[in-house]
Amino acid sequence: MNTVTPLRPADAPAASDSYRQPPHNLEAEMALLGAILINNEACDRVTQFLQPDHFFEPLHSRIFDAASSLIRVGKLASPVTLRSFFENDATMKEVGGPAYLARLAASATTIINAEEYGRTIHELAQRRKLISVGTDIVNEAYEATVEDSARELIERAESSLYSLAEVDKYGKGFMPFGRALTDAIDMASAAYQRDGHLSGLSTGLRDLDEKLGGLQASDLIILAGRPSMGKTALCTNLAYNVAKNYRAEYQADGTTKVLDGAVVAFFSLEMSAEQLATRIIAEQSGIGSEKIRRGKITEDEFARLVEVSQELQKLPLYIDATGGLTIAQVAARARRLKRQRGLGLIVVDYLQLLAGSSRKAAEGRVQEVTEITVGLKALAKELAVPIIALSQLSRQVENRDDKRPQLADLRESGSIEQDADVVMFIYREEYYLLRKEPRPGTPEHITWQDEMAKVEGIAEVIIGKQRHGPTGVVELQFHAALTKFQNLVREGYTPERFE
Numbered sequence: 001m002n003t004v005t006p007l008r009p010a011d012a013p014a015a016s017d018s019y020r021q022p023p024h025n026l027e028a029e030m031a032l033l034g035a036i037l038i039n040n041e042a043c044d045r046v047t048q049f050l051q052p053d054h055f056f057e058p059l060h061s062r063i064f065d066a067a068s069s070l071i072r073v074g075k076l077a078s079p080v081t082l083r084s085f086f087e088n089d090a091t092m093k094e095v096g097g098p099a100y101l102a103r104l105a106a107s108a109t110t111i112i113n114a115e116e117y118g119r120t121i122h123e124l125a126q127r128r129k130l131i132s133v134g135t136d137i138v139n140e141a142y143e144a145t146v147e148d149s150a151r152e153l154i155e156r157a158e159s160s161l162y163s164l165a166e167v168d169k170y171g172k173g174f175m176p177f178g179r180a181l182t183d184a185i186d187m188a189s190a191a192y193q194r195d196g197h198l199s200g201l202s203t204g205l206r207d208l209d210e211k212l213g214g215l216q217a218s219d220l221i222i223l224a225g226r227p228s229m230g231k232t233a234l235c236t237n238l239a240y241n242v243a244k245n246y247r248a249e250y251q252a253d254g255t256t257k258v259l260d261g262a263v264v265a266f267f268s269l270e271m272s273a274e275q276l277a278t279r280i281i282a283e284q285s286g287i288g289s290e291k292i293r294r295g296k297i298t299e300d301e302f303a304r305l306v307e308v309s310q311e312l313q314k315l316p317l318y319i320d321a322t323g324g325l326t327i328a329q330v331a332a333r334a335r336r337l338k339r340q341r342g343l344g345l346i347v348v349d350y351l352q353l354l355a356g357s358s359r360k361a362a363e364g365r366v367q368e369v370t371e372i373t374v375g376l377k378a379l380a381k382e383l384a385v386p387i388i389a390l391s392q393l394s395r396q397v398e399n400r401d402d403k404r405p406q407l408a409d410l411r412e413s414g415s416i417e418q419d420a421d422v423v424m425f426i427y428r429e430e431y432y433l434l435r436k437e438p439r440p441g442t443p444e445h446i447t448w449q450d451e452m453a454k455v456e457g458i459a460e461v462i463i464g465k466q467r468h469g470p471t472g473v474v475e476l477q478f479h480a481a482l483t484k485f486q487n488l489v490r491e492g493y494t495p496e497r498f499e
Contacts, residue, residue, distance in 0.1 A: 024056035034108025046118030054125035204241025262344020269353035327375040350390035
């Protein structure tokens with residue numbers, strides 16, 4: 001069998017390791033290419049996971065690329081049809097010219113074995129890339145600049161490894177409808193047996209759950225609003241409610257089965273972890289967060305704070321308050337938490353404070369935000385968890401008489417609306433009405449007081465988009481001093497009685 005003298009590929013190890021050949025199998029590459037040239041159907045069996053750059057020998061890479069391109073447009077790929085593409089190829093001349101294509105056909109494996117040979121080539125390519133990543137990690141550690149901390153180097157290394165694992169992993173391909181149907185029935189069964197009959201995670205807010213069916217796995221949920229509307233307060237409440245409901249049981253095989261609630265990852269790019277913790281303590285103790293921050297509390301209130309904080313110690317809520325995170329760092333940290341602790345919900349506060357790659361940033365903020373939203377949606381699908389991402393709204397809301405937000409108000413990129421499965425806006429009429437108070441004692445002031453009485457403490461969650469259900473408005477009770485959202489109790493409402 002004639003073999004090709006391998007050329008050093010771009011991802012080969014450094015010169016100091018040149019005594020060791022990168023992992024490869026030229027015979028497998030030749031046998032697979034031969035099978036494709038004899039029976040083009042062999043190409044269909046490998047193209048869903050095999051790319052030209054997975055071949056060790058650059059000539060083989062070019063042959064595979066040319067053959068798959070012809071087959072993709074419905075043409076025949078054979079030693080004869082490919083000949084014209086390689087008559088002037090310098091490497092091909094070194095191994096005997098276009099006649100080498102005929103020798104590949106002679107060394108072909110059967111179409112039955114084509115996929116197995118393709119997976120062998122893919123596996124070896126993965127190992128070569130792993131060597132390349134390892135070499136980069138070593139070089140970066142040796143040549144780190146003053147600005148590069150050890151933590152940043154570790155995160156970059158982890159991101160590179162996960163990118164390698166995710167980008168080149170085999171696609172799931174087609175799923176039989178029967179299996180998809182079974183998964184759908186299992187979800188419906190779980191919803192039937194769960195309190196509230198929800199298919200997703202309960203938000204702890206009855207009317208919101210009724211509209212959303214809970215927080216659905218793999219969904220990207222955008223919660224948007226103008227400043228001071230209560231975005232962070234609402235997502236903090238949701239994160240707490242999900243973490244509080246967490247129940248799990250250990251299986252015989254050593255795995256953990258989550259029965260209710262979830263482990264929550266909260267990326268707070270705006271507020272510190274202490275500020276978030278203060279909000280949750282205020283909500284649960286009934287003591288205003290302003291009083292807690294200023295220390296204006298009684299001895300009894302302090303004792304209550306200590307008691308509540310002890311109850312919250314075991315809450316499976318993990319806060320990352322690092323500022324200026326990139327979408328790649330968020331993904332790496334979320335994967336790490338899922339691997340170590342399990343993970344069922346991710347909250348990002350807020351989207352516009354995330355950074356994309358430097359390449360996308362150079363193309364403009366719109367492209368960078370697009371990369372971030374696409375990355376968040378991909379992460380939600382990869383980890384099979386809902387992601388709640390907060391978003392700012394443009395100032396054009398303030399120029400309208402009716403200041404209720406709309407989808408067009410989402411700031412910086414239409415991709416936010418496009419990539420999201422659910423878009424919710426939070427709106428409080430009370431906030432705007434409070435700033436229009438007329439002079440006391442006037443007839444206008446009396447009218448204003450009547451209007452304030454109707455909207456005081458009421459917040460609207462406007463569901464502007466939902467892939468899996470209806471849009472509409474959900475009214476909630478908002479306690480500003482406690483930064484707490486609750487179910488709205490309407491006049492004439494009496495709790496259901498069970499006898």
